Amino acid sequence: MTPAAITAAPDHCRPSLILWAGIVLVGLHVLVGLLSLVWLPYDPTAMAGGRLEGPSLLHWIGTDRLGRDLLTHLMIGSRIALIVGLGAVAIGAALGVTLGLLAAFASKWLDDALAATLDILIAFPTLLIAMLVVAASDTANLWSAIIALGIALSAIVARLTRILAKRVLVMDYITAARTSGSSWPKIVAIHILPNIWPTLSVNFALQFGLAVIAEASLSYLGLGAPPPNASWGRILQEAQGTVYTAPLGAIAPGLALVSLAIGVNLLADGLRDTIDPTRRAR
Amino acid sequence: MTLVRVQNVSFGYSADRRILDDVSLDIAVGDTIGLVGESGSGKTTLLRLLLGLARPDSGTISFDGQKLDPSNRAFMRDFRRQAQVVYQDPYSSLDPRQTIFSIIAEPLRSLKIGGDHAKLVGDALEAVGLDRDVAARYPHQFSGGQRQRIAIARAIVPGPRLLLADEAVSALDLTTRTRIVDLLSRLSQDMSLLFVSHDIGVVAALCRRIVILEKGRIVEAGDTRQVLAQPQHPYTQRLLASVPRLSLTQEPS
Numbered sequence A: 001m002t003p004a005a006i007t008a009a010p011d012h013c014r015p016s017l018i019l020w021a022g023i024v025l026v027g028l029h030v031l032v033g034l035l036s037l038v039w040l041p042y043d044p045t046a047m048a049g050g051r052l053e054g055p056s057l058l059h060w061i062g063t064d065r066l067g068r069d070l071l072t073h074l075m076i077g078s079r080i081a082l083i084v085g086l087g088a089v090a091i092g093a094a095l096g097v098t099l100g101l102l103a104a105f106a107s108k109w110l111d112d113a114l115a116a117t118l119d120i121l122i123a124f125p126t127l128l129i130a131m132l133v134v135a136a137s138d139t140a141n142l143w144s145a146i147i148a149l150g151i152a153l154s155a156i157v158a159r160l161t162r163i164l165a166k167r168v169l170v171m172d173y174i175t176a177a178r179t180s181g182s183s184w185p186k187i188v189a190i191h192i193l194p195n196i197w198p199t200l201s202v203n204f205a206l207q208f209g210l211a212v213i214a215e216a217s218l219s220y221l222g223l224g225a226p227p228p229n230a231s232w233g234r235i236l237q238e239a240q241g242t243v244y245t246a247p248l249g250a251i252a253p254g255l256a257l258v259s260l261a262i263g264v265n266l267l268a269d270g271l272r273d274t275i276d277p278t279r280r281a282r
Numbered sequence B: 001m002t003l004v005r006v007q008n009v010s011f012g013y014s015a016d017r018r019i020l021d022d023v024s025l026d027i028a029v030g031d032t033i034g035l036v037g038e039s040g041s042g043k044t045t046l047l048r049l050l051l052g053l054a055r056p057d058s059g060t061i062s063f064d065g066q067k068l069d070p071s072n073r074a075f076m077r078d079f080r081r082q083a084q085v086v087y088q089d090p091y092s093s094l095d096p097r098q099t100i101f102s103i104i105a106e107p108l109r110s111l112k113i114g115g116d117h118a119k120l121v122g123d124a125l126e127a128v129g130l131d132r133d134v135a136a137r138y139p140h141q142f143s144g145g146q147r148q149r150i151a152i153a154r155a156i157v158p159g160p161r162l163l164l165a166d167e168a169v170s171a172l173d174l175t176t177r178t179r180i181v182d183l184l185s186r187l188s189q190d191m192s193l194l195f196v197s198h199d200i201g202v203v204a205a206l207c208r209r210i211v212i213l214e215k216g217r218i219v220e221a222g223d224t225r226q227v228l229a230q231p232q233h234p235y236t237q238r239l240l241a242s243v244p245r246l247s248l249t250q251e252p253s
Helices: A003-038 A070-105 A108-123 A126-136 A142-169 A172-179 A184-220 A232-242 A248-275 B043-050 B073-082 B100-110 B117-127 B132-136 B144-156 B174-187 B200-206 B224-229 B234-241
Strands: B002-014 B017-028 B032-036 B058-063 B083-086 B162-166 B192-197 B209-214 B217-223
Touching: A003 A070, A003 A248, A070 A108, A070 A142, A070 A184, A070 A232, A070 A248, A108 A142, A126 A142, A126 A184, A142 A184, A172 A184, A172 B083, A172 B100, A184 A232, A184 A248, A232 A248, B002 B043, B002 B192, B017 B043, B017 B058, B017 B192, B017 B217, B032 B043, B032 B200, B043 B162, B043 B192, B073 B083, B073 B100, B083 B144, B100 B117, B100 B132, B100 B144, B117 B132, B117 B144, B144 B174, B162 B174, B174 B192, B174 B200, B192 B200, B200 B224, B209 B224, B209 B234, B217 B224, B217 B234
Parallel strands: B032 B192, B032 B209, B083 B162, B162 B192
Antiparallel strands: B002 B017, B002 B058, B209 B217
């Protein structure tokens, strides 16, 4: 085999493998989340068995300290994690991309002011900003958590968008588009967004994972989705006291969280590689 | 007949930094003019003013007898159709995420030029020496010289009367450069050409007239052969002296 063939082989296989791994992991969570809408093994609020039971045929991953079925709660958790991730990223992306583009096009002093504001916002941990927003909205529920996380994430998206858009704006093809008679909104839609999208989409996938973990943390602190719509964070919190006697109560939601976060990242990577024309072979 | 008239144009990004100082220049219909100067002499700035991408601090630029006014949208649309540009870097002047068809058809779409766009794009590709069927491909699938041909196809597709070339062959290797110069020379039979370059050799091969720009001022202008044979201004003499010559009789020291 020639050296070229050796280096070419993984390049050819990699995108599809990554994409498939992402589709399987995310697809699993989506299926479980959808299934939880129409069918659950047990009533999530009722005692379904003894307290802190281990895995059995009746309770695949056991029960919690109130005797509720853990699998039932994990299934609901999948749904909530997906809603939180998608919702927060959608809000963060809409706000962040708009702000970032505004900053990229703004006059120097406005751009400086926006950049400084974003830097200050980013200096605060996402969770802290989200807690402030939830606290300000006086009722802690799933939607206030999603909006809070979306706002917190938008600063990071805005800063990234601003830098990426500025880099594209100095390219000759932007000037060529102007001298071809294209208006600025058209240039944003046709040239800027498609060129910053690959980097942004990977960032959105990261943000999705962050949002799910941050919601788990909010729930853990009692600021997320209230019971009985238990998120993985709440299950983790409730399992904390019994982590040595019934470790599965903490391990299972942890694994669910990690698998979804990894799945979303693989999916975004795979999609980017498949869609990006410059990554295809000549 | 004068196509472009630049009258006493001055421009500076700040009061103490004059980029262009009292520049006057006429481009006649069918003219080929080489605008020569070192880096920082104001060539690209003059080009931006000519394209209406910036406004002069003083002086006027007119196109076809009408004042070039970037805020006059109706005029600008007509102007964009008639004045097109080719940039220096073929790697940055084509959007990597667009097909060749989208790139070349952009002026047709944006300037609302009717007709069969597929045919017009195909004709433009053939005019620059590329196959019609490359339209479905992406810029990264082409070499630097081919990309520059694509950029030229985009510039000529709306049927301009004025082609501005900003160092359009400087980034290319020697043989490719010769082919692109030949192509521009052929195209310049149908349109006026303002060829901005620091390379006197290319200008001598391509342009009937030459304008020498030094620190934002025109120091010498005239018939290319005359200016190059008997340069009057010391700056032109220095520029000419700095052109590397092929010497086969002497060993490199």
